[in-house]
Amino acid sequence: xxxxxxxxxMQLYLIRLGEISLKGLNRNFFEKKLKNNIKLKIHxxxxxxxxxxxxxxxxxxxxxxxxxxxxxxxxxxxxxxFSKAYVCEKDWDKMVDCxxxxxxxxxxxxxxxxxxxxxxxxDKSFFMNSYQIESQLGGIVLDRYPDMKVKVKNxxxxxxxxxxxxxxxxxxxxxxxxxxxxxxxxxxxxLLSGGIDSPVAGWRMAKRGLKQDCLYFHAYPxxxxxxxxxxxxxxxxxxxxxxxxxxxxxxxxxxxxxxxxHSKEEEHTLMMRACMMKVAxxxxxxxxxxxxxxxxxxxxxxxxxxESMCFTNSMSDIPVLRPLVAMDKEEIISTAREIGTxxxxxxxxxxxxxxxxxxxxxxxxxxxxxxxxxxxxDVDEILKxxxxxxxEFEISYHV
Amino acid sequence: MGKRALExxxxxxxxxxxxxSSTHPLGVLAKQRLEDERKAIASMLGxxxxxxxFTSGGTESxxxxxxxxxxxxxPGEIITTGIEHAAVLEFRNVLEAAGWKFTALPCPGGYLxxxxxxxALNDKVRMVCVMRVNNVTGxxxxxxxIASVVxxxxxxxxxxxxxxxxxxxxxxxxPFSVKDADIDSASFSAHKFCGPxxxxxxxxxxxxxxxxxxxGGQEKGLRPGTENLAGICxxxxxxxxxxxxxxxxxxxxxxxRCKIEEASLASGYTLLSxxxxxxxxxxxxxxxxxxxxxxxxxxxxxMSDKGFCLSAGSACSSNSRGKAESVLAAMNIDxxxxxxxxxISMGRDTTEENVSALCTALRxxxxxxxxxx
Numbered sequence: 001x002x003x004x005x006x007x008x009x010m011q012l013y014l015i016r017l018g019e020i021s022l023k024g025l026n027r028n029f030f031e032k033k034l035k036n037n038i039k040l041k042i043h044x045x046x047x048x049x050x051x052x053x054x055x056x057x058x059x060x061x062x063x064x065x066x067x068x069x070x071x072x073x074x075x076x077x078x079x080x081x082f083s084k085a086y087v088c089e090k091d092w093d094k095m096v097d098c099x100x101x102x103x104x105x106x107x108x109x110x111x112x113x114x115x116x117x118x119x120x121x122x123d124k125s126f127f128m129n130s131y132q133i134e135s136q137l138g139g140i141v142l143d144r145y146p147d148m149k150v151k152v153k154n155x156x157x158x159x160x161x162x163x164x165x166x167x168x169x170x171x172x173x174x175x176x177x178x179x180x181x182x183x184x185x186x187x188x189x190x191l192l193s194g195g196i197d198s199p200v201a202g203w204r205m206a207k208r209g210l211k212q213d214c215l216y217f218h219a220y221p222x223x224x225x226x227x228x229x230x231x232x233x234x235x236x237x238x239x240x241x242x243x244x245x246x247x248x249x250x251x252x253x254x255x256x257x258x259x260x261x262h263s264k265e266e267e268h269t270l271m272m273r274a275c276m277m278k279v280a281x282x283x284x285x286x287x288x289x290x291x292x293x294x295x296x297x298x299x300x301x302x303x304x305x306x307e308s309m310c311f312t313n314s315m316s317d318i319p320v321l322r323p324l325v326a327m328d329k330e331e332i333i334s335t336a337r338e339i340g341t342x343x344x345x346x347x348x349x350x351x352x353x354x355x356x357x358x359x360x361x362x363x364x365x366x367x368x369x370x371x372x373x374x375x376x377x378d379v380d381e382i383l384k385x386x387x388x389x390x391x392e393f394e395i396s397y398h399v
Numbered sequence: 400m401g402k403r404a405l406e407x408x409x410x411x412x413x414x415x416x417x418x419x420s421s422t423h424p425l426g427v428l429a430k431q432r433l434e435d436e437r438k439a440i441a442s443m444l445g446x447x448x449x450x451x452x453f454t455s456g457g458t459e460s461x462x463x464x465x466x467x468x469x470x471x472x473x474p475g476e477i478i479t480t481g482i483e484h485a486a487v488l489e490f491r492n493v494l495e496a497a498g499w500k501f502t503a504l505p506c507p508g509g510y511l512x513x514x515x516x517x518x519a520l521n522d523k524v525r526m527v528c529v530m531r532v533n534n535v536t537g538x539x540x541x542x543x544x545i546a547s548v549v550x551x552x553x554x555x556x557x558x559x560x561x562x563x564x565x566x567x568x569x570x571x572x573x574p575f576s577v578k579d580a581d582i583d584s585a586s587f588s589a590h591k592f593c594g595p596x597x598x599x600x601x602x603x604x605x606x607x608x609x610x611x612x613x614x615g616g617q618e619k620g621l622r623p624g625t626e627n628l629a630g631i632c633x634x635x636x637x638x639x640x641x642x643x644x645x646x647x648x649x650x651x652x653x654x655x656r657c658k659i660e661e662a663s664l665a666s667g668y669t670l671l672s673x674x675x676x677x678x679x680x681x682x683x684x685x686x687x688x689x690x691x692x693x694x695x696x697x698x699x700x701x702m703s704d705k706g707f708c709l710s711a712g713s714a715c716s717s718n719s720r721g722k723a724e725s726v727l728a729a730m731n732i733d734x735x736x737x738x739x740x741x742x743i744s745m746g747r748d749t750t751e752e753n754v755s756a757l758c759t760a761l762r763x764x765x766x767x768x769x770x771x772x
């Protein structure tokens with residue numbers, strides 16, 4: 001293991017891994033993905049990740065803003081928790097200096113509340129036992145912050161000490177997002193609208209390790225450029241979780257007008273969904289995406305009944321994943337708030353114009369009947385045009 | 400802001416740096432300039448200078464009159480129309496919360512029928528508030544006829560009723576003098592006749608009106624606050640320009656309006672404003688057309704791409720509501736037509752070329768959307 005002295009310009013973070021530490025023979029694959037994702041997001045700052053005993057030790061060059069490191073770890077799936085840590089030689093005087101330096105930072109720096117020192121001694125040959133280390137360092141905390149109180153069960157703050165090849169000290173961990181490292185589960189195409197649901201769907205699939213590109217259907221002048229900007233903003237908000245993304249924008253105006261003129265009014269929405277599926281399939285194929293991801297929830301609107309979903313599924317050659325299918329709106333909204341997309345999603349720029357929305361849409365379509373209606377529209381050429389003329393925007397993974 | 404307004408603004412700001420309320424020589428000079436301007440504007444409006452108050456615009460002028468009702472210990476009723484500007488209609492909640500009855504009469508086609516007003520009048524009514532020119536469709540309401548209905552009723556009951564007129568869209572555009580109709584107060588806004596934004600006037604002959612605002616007692620306490628002398632003088636200069644060429648501008652814009660009307664009808668749109676041949680009174684400066692079945696917002700985007708800044712009568716977005724929605728509803732215009740309403744406004748500087756280009760753009764948009772097919 002490469003050694004680092006505690007210097008002012010080197011930062012160390014201790015990262016806890018969840019599910020991936022339970023993996024068997026392919027654990028290296030997951031860990032490699034996670035390492036790459038973290039390093040990429042911290043780039044251009046220099047970083048080194050070392051793995052030991054089910055954890056990562058992240059060393060970041062001192063000129064990288066602490067805020068950037070912490071925002072990176074909070075948005076990287078695979079990270080269950082992290083703490084800023086200090087490391088020193090197994091020398092009592094150095095350990096005291098290290099503890100003193102650590103408690104000058106948050107969360108101890110407020111100087112009040114309850115705490116405990118918890119020591120784990122991997123190296124049993126160290127001349128002090130865990131209890132002695134805990135009491136001595138506890139005394140140092142109390143000397144510095146006389147208003148603080150020791151509480152062994154459920155303290156507000158913890159100072160943890162691990163005596164191993166070296167001594168590691170860190171405070172209570174900050175929770176990370178958990179999940180699996182993005183990219184370990186393949187690649188998908190997220191159908192991103194300007195609404196509340198689809199960014200949450202993308203976030204949930206990224207949490208299971210699926211890397212995603214995003215696809216938006218723009219119908220200017222029937223939808224405004226503000227609606228497109230809103231989708232770009234949403235893609236930017238979920239991009240750090242997804243370790244960056246590409247937003248593909250399809251000009252859908254011609255297709256929508258064609259549907260309006262060549263299908264029954266009550267079928268407009270279904271035909272539009274069918275066309276979207278066809279276009280999404282073609283784009284997914286071009287980009288090596290194995291699945292489509294949508295924000296549909298069962299029964300939320302007419303196009304999200306079981307029958308409608310069966311029909312749209314029949315229009316796709318690749319699986320359609322619907323991570324929100326069993327969630328109710330309140331649950332979706334709560335996640336949207338948590339990941340910071342809600343306020344953008346509710347901006348009043350609609351992603352579909354009223355003139356394309358039937359007053360009484362079909363809610364229980366028959367697959368055969370609708371497939372025939374779709375074929376009768378003879379829209380293939382237009383769909384191909386949509387794909388050929390699609391625009392692409394690269395969205396950075398930086399937080 | 401017009402060029403003349405800019406010149407006068409700069410000149411006044413530089414040469415009259417004093418606060419008109421100060422007693423030092425610079426303040427006295429500024430006060431003199433303010434009162435000279437008041438006299439000049441009052442003579443254009445046909446009222447005594449003592450009845451003219453400078454404000455920040457039409458909204459504040461209306462607010463002074465409407466909020467004065469709140470000082471009355473016995474709430475009564477105010478009658479207005481459903482096609483008023485939000486500066487009036489938004490007072491509904493405030494007045495109702497204070498126990499007032501707020502009656503907004505429907506105006507089919509954009510006009511208030513005198514019989515409807517006659518029926519609505521009762522002994523609780525303390526104020527009638529009616530606009531001169533509707534800002535959404537350009538219809539001109541017969542304020543003289545309305546005033547005579549109110550005065551007739553008032554003389555029968557012996558109870559005074561204050562008549563207020565929102566004349567923001569009228570001044571400088573169509574002939575308007577406070578002497579024309581038997582009214583008690585009227586609101587004006589400078590930016591409607593190329594004056595600066597944030598300046599306006601209230602004419603009020605009813606001495607009983609009291610402001611809710613408190614301050615340094617400026618404008619006889621009706622609109623306390625340091626006077627915007629440069630803005631007021633710039634407003635006066637532009638009002639003079641507009642008044643001097645009122646007839647000429649009116650005829651020019653009327654010609655434009657007729658052209659737009661003809662081009663619109665020929666392109667398959669319909670009119671929400673009265674037709675030029677309807678025999679009804681309207682301001683040529685505003686024309687409202689219906690671009691059904693295209694939603695207003697969509698049509699505006701297309702026209703904006705063609706270089707025209709028009710406004711929507713209504714908003715199709717589910718999350719927002721168009722400002723003019725309730726006004727068009729009060730004119731008995733159905734939901735579908737309201738959703739496709741477009742307002743075209745002109746000014747005295749609008750040119751023949753502007754109008755021709757607009758007519759071409761309207762024709763192009765019609766064929767792009769397949770309107771009238």
